[in-house]
Amino acid sequence: MKNLLNYCAIQWYERELENKNIDLEQYLLQHKLDGVEQYIYNGQLLLKSYADISVGVHLAYWPQWLEFWKYNKSNKTIVVKNRHEWIEKIRTNIKAALTQKPEYLVWHIADCSEEETYTFKFKHTDMEVVAAAAEVFNEVVSDIPSNVWILFENLCWPGLRLLDKDIIKRFLSLINKKNIGIILDTGHLMNTNPLIRTQTEAVDYVCRIISELHEESQVIKGLHLSCSLSGEYQQSFNHCLPDNIEKADLMKHIISLDQHRPFTNKVVQKIFNYVQPEYVVHELIYDNFTDLDNLLKQQFVSVGNI
Numbered sequence: 001m002k003n004l005l006n007y008c009a010i011q012w013y014e015r016e017l018e019n020k021n022i023d024l025e026q027y028l029l030q031h032k033l034d035g036v037e038q039y040i041y042n043g044q045l046l047l048k049s050y051a052d053i054s055v056g057v058h059l060a061y062w063p064q065w066l067e068f069w070k071y072n073k074s075n076k077t078i079v080v081k082n083r084h085e086w087i088e089k090i091r092t093n094i095k096a097a098l099t100q101k102p103e104y105l106v107w108h109i110a111d112c113s114e115e116e117t118y119t120f121k122f123k124h125t126d127m128e129v130v131a132a133a134a135e136v137f138n139e140v141v142s143d144i145p146s147n148v149w150i151l152f153e154n155l156c157w158p159g160l161r162l163l164d165k166d167i168i169k170r171f172l173s174l175i176n177k178k179n180i181g182i183i184l185d186t187g188h189l190m191n192t193n194p195l196i197r198t199q200t201e202a203v204d205y206v207c208r209i210i211s212e213l214h215e216e217s218q219v220i221k222g223l224h225l226s227c228s229l230s231g232e233y234q235q236s237f238n239h240c241l242p243d244n245i246e247k248a249d250l251m252k253h254i255i256s257l258d259q260h261r262p263f264t265n266k267v268v269q270k271i272f273n274y275v276q277p278e279y280v281v282h283e284l285i286y287d288n289f290t291d292l293d294n295l296l297k298q299q300f301v302s303v304g305n306i
């Protein structure tokens with residue numbers, strides 16, 4: 001099992017490392033991490049290549065794309081003229097990702113508008129989203145070498161939420177590629193149940209969902225391990241899209257829903273009785289590396305020597 005850190009080579013983090021007089025490789029060694037899952041969100045590398053330590057690459061994602069794909073209706077997140085241009089954009093993103101020689105790529109399967117993140121009244125079903133996502137994926141499949149795994153990630157929005165084994169089965173049956181699996185994001189799964197209040201309840205929920213997937217749970221090859229206890233927040237706001245919403249408000253809302261905090265309770269170890277992942281990405285939100293030191297320590301103490 002490889003323990004990985006989520007990393008994006010933006011100027012902010014690169015400067016942080018410089019100020020600490022340390023490079024990323026050394027930082028990983030200090031924390032006994034085996035590499036990074038690097039986030040590459042456009043068609044070129046950011047400041048630096050991390051090919052030597054990138055075990056995985058998280059590809060770009062578009063939160064809302066389904067209506068564009070089906071009816072050519074553009075929105076704020078899709079700013080291309082037509083399907084062809086979008087597919088080309090995905091292709092250049094994959095090309096940039098492959099320069100990092102990853103063992104796997106991560107692909108989100110979800111569709112959700114800004115409005116839906118507030119109302120929770122979803123326009124599309126999981127099945128509609130996964131069927132269209134498979135169409136998009138199959139358009140670019142020939143760009144991905146067969147030995148590179150594709151790990152599809154669950155979100156709490158319509159798509160691959162992992163709440164129904166038949167949807168997973170159907171989705172994977174539509175994909176024209178071998179070497180495919182799922183990277184289970186524990187926080188995203190917790191976000192699908194607003195009644196959860198504690199880490200113990202959250203872990204019980206994650207384990208129950210995994211066991212209800214029966215043989216479909218075998219396709220879980222990795223974990224994005226983090227904790228998100230947003231149930232209280234989910235029940236606290238009025239479920240209408242606020243007027244004149246600014247980008248910063250939306251970000252605050254999304255981070256309140258999808259928290260990416262470390263587990264601080266050893267109960268998390270129970271998850272490893274239900275899945276034996278090859279990759280565990282400690283996918284935490286961090287402002288700086290001093291902050292990250294503490295977050296990682298908390299999660300490592302909780303996870304123990306799995």
Ligand SMILES: [Zn+2]
Nearest residue numbers: 153185224283
């Ligand atoms: Zn994730």
